[in-house]
Amino acid sequence: MKLETLGYNDKIQSLGLEIGLDDLEIGRVVTEHKERYHVLTEKGEFEAEITGNLRYTVSSRADFPAVGDWVALMIYDSNSAIIHKILPRYSVLSRKAVGVSGEVQIIATNIDYAFIVLSVDNDFSVNRTQRYLTLCHASHIKPIIILNKIDLVSEARLAELMDLLKTRLLGIPVLGVSASTSKGLEKIKETIQVGNTYCLLGSSGVGKSTLVNALSQKPLMETKKVSEYSQKGQHTTTHRELVVLENGGILIDNPGMREVGLSDVSDGFDKTFGSLLELAVDCQFKDCSHTVEKGCAVIQAVERGKLDRSTYENYLKMKREQVHFESTVAEKRKKDRDFGKMVKQFKRIKKSNK
Secondary structure: OOHHHHOOOHHHHHHHHHHOOOOOEEEEEEEEEOOEEEEEEOOEEEEEEEOHHHHHHOOOHHHOOOOOOEEEEEEOOOOEEEEEEEOOOOOEEEEEOOOOOOOEEEEEEOOOEEEEEEEOOOOOOHHHHHHHHHHHHHOOOEEEEEEEOHHHOOHHHHHHHHHHHHHHOOOOOEEEOEOOOOEOHHHHHHHOOOOOEEEEEOOOOOOHHHHHHHHHOOOOOOOOOOOOOOOOOOOOOOOOEEEEOOOOOEEEEOOOOOOOOOOOOHHHHHHHOHHHHHHHOOOOOOOOOOOOOOOOHHHHHHHOOOOOHHHHHHHHHHHHHHHHHHHHHHHHHHHHHHHHHHHHHHHHHHHHOO
16 A cells, blocks of 8 residues: 555655654554554554653653554564654644543544534534534644434424534534435545545544445444434444545544543634634723623623524633633643652752762
């Protein structure tokens, strides 16, 4: 398989040349399993680990290889290799790590477009979609909304849902599809371009794995029906995986996310809530929080029906989460600095007592 088939281009090559690759092979991470990686190269697929030096120099989990990464590796036999370097990433899709304060979890890297998948059933949520949009905008990844399972609703209900998405998610492409019946599938195929990398985002049960199988025309991913008892999606994809489609596009499937925690997404807010922030220019106070202030243009727009109330409330909720994350990171860094000072002081005392 040629590297160009995996999305390799002049831009990535220039990034590699800047760090010096010596005699190492170039490959792309297609899966990750507990710090063991499957990497595709021109010489085939290899199971790889990172070097001890790379492991020693990382400062956080985000510094480890992730699905989508381009890496430089040394091949040792027909099956195994050692990753020596990670090439600079041109985009990183990440979220706040679940259950870990102040940490970031990388979803995938080197992505051009994100397919944000939601379904017409109980999973339909514009608020959650705005979270995904914010993650994409913060990473400079172009989002495309895919409304799946359109065969389950009437044409009138489908039109209602599509209008709601287009009203609240201004300027974002919205495509309707039924992955199980292939209705609308051709429009999605037409958006996939050779050499570009696309990432699937969405909750469990929205049909991401079924969509991957339909686009690849192969049963690559296991699928399950929605639970009849809870009417909620069931986990099928258990790990991230990069798939090369027959038309030349590259697709990364992800496990369904119950939580879409926000990390450092300041730039993402500006695009996701652009219409709200345009109104904020006319607020009486420059540091307006858009909650209780008199003369707040945002609150006035909500009261007059010019700004969707759900969008406004979702903005406030997401903004609070971002502020909390930033304060948590700042607190964590302070503790790390204090610990570092304590260690240095201990070493000085120990040295002086000798």
